[in-house]
Amino acid sequence: MNISIIGATGYSGVELIRLLHHHPYAKVTSLFASSQAGKEMTEVYPHLMNIAQYPLEEIDINATAEWVFIATPSGISSKLVPSLLEAGRKVIDLSGDFRLPAETYETWYGKTTADSSYLQQAVYGLPEWFKEQIQQAQLIANPGCYPTAAALGLAPAMPYIDPKSIIIDAKSGVSGAGRAASLATHYGEVNENLAAYKVAKHQHTPEIEQTLNRLYQQDPIISFTPHLVPMTRGILCTMYATITEDVNFQELYQSAYEGKPFVRLRPQGSHPKTKEVYGSNYCDIALHVDKRTNRLIILSVIDNVVKGAAGQAIQNMNIMAGLEETTGLTFSPVYP
Structure with a gap:
């Protein structure tokens, strides 16, 4: 499973990289971050040296992999997802753009969202309660933290x-x-x-x-x-x-x-x-x-960065792909 991450330099994006690095069936193949395009990921996060040696690229729908995680601030994914879906990508959106009806979203977020036809395709990705719907989804609205x-x-x-x-x-x-x-x-x-x-x-x-x-x-x-x-x-x-x-x-x-x-x-x-x-x-x-x-x-x-964002997103990907939902996620908490 080849994976692209859009918004790779935020905390959710870098957590996706950490978790996917240990996933047995997933491989990150491209990272997109328009604000820092042209840099190496290790320039932004030196702790990823020898772990994630990827260039950061301008967002290009045609260059994305089969699976796309979007970890951008609200108001961005709504502009990207329609093209990604039309290109046949499977999309997991970690922002709030596809979680709410348009009117509710605009009231609480103060921004416009995607056309209703795309909103209706989004499945709310809380696996403990909506697993059957997630299994059939092409677009997941990953829940907020x-x-x-x-x-x-x-x-x-x-x-x-x-x-x-x-x-x-x-x-x-x-x-x-x-x-x-x-x-x-x-x-x-x-x-x-x-x-x-x-x-x-x-x-x-x-x-x-x-x-x-x-x-x-x-x-x-x-x-x-x-x-x-x-x-x-x-x-x-x-x-x-x-x-x-x-x-x-x-x-x-x-x-x-x-x-x-x-x-x-x-x-x-x-x-x-x-x-x-x-x-x-x-x-x-x-x-x-x-x-x-x-x-x-x-x-x-x-x-909040794992179950509240990146970990739950991978849990959703596992379910969509027909894998055990725990795949790549069975590590213990860090303590102390």
Whole structure:
């Protein structure tokens, strides 16, 4: 399986290179990054010396391989994907351009997206819940990092909680903001600091609601507040919802995620940590039932660059190709 990566110099792009380097059936054959075209990949990321000795090229649809990963900022893939599909490529888009209906996308992202005919071809790539659709897809809309942690954490419980009561308190490392420099991710701003951002207006809000609604048609309304934490990788979502039916949530989750290799249900009442999934494709989930308030409290942790981006993209590629979804992804988390 020959692979091209468009947007190879971002954090998701370079993580794709790291993970695909160990994939037994995949071979990266070309890297595209218009902003740094003409350089060698090792000029941008010296740690890839003798691992990824590739030139960075201007984007050229005709020069792409059979499989194309797009790891660009939002607003770019919508212009590239139509031509890639017409050329017969299989595309996995890590940006948000194909995750939402056009009107919703334009409201939350402030940009225009692709024609509706292409949006309708996109399959939302959350493998634990949409594996059958992914198997038949030519275009995957890879989920966002926060929606991955939130949806995996909430989905099994939805029939037994009030869908209008959900509160998501999410915390992420700075790699989620990408590699481009900004005041918000400047060392002097992030170090020894904890800050909420995009309160009540983060673009992943409708994606989380849409994913949960696809599963249960409950029209959930969530309150979602993300926070920036002074660490490189990791997302912790702490989620609260009012219980409407008394069930054994631990058994419910065990049943829902049986045979789902990248979701690890921790013992009830435990406290999964971001370091325990660091560098891996795992999502660790723990459940707490607060009988005093009649609320279910769900803790969900992922590595935002792996399960929240590149690792999940490769998991989707594996499913599309008819491989075991774990192929090339069975490494343990990095600890400490």
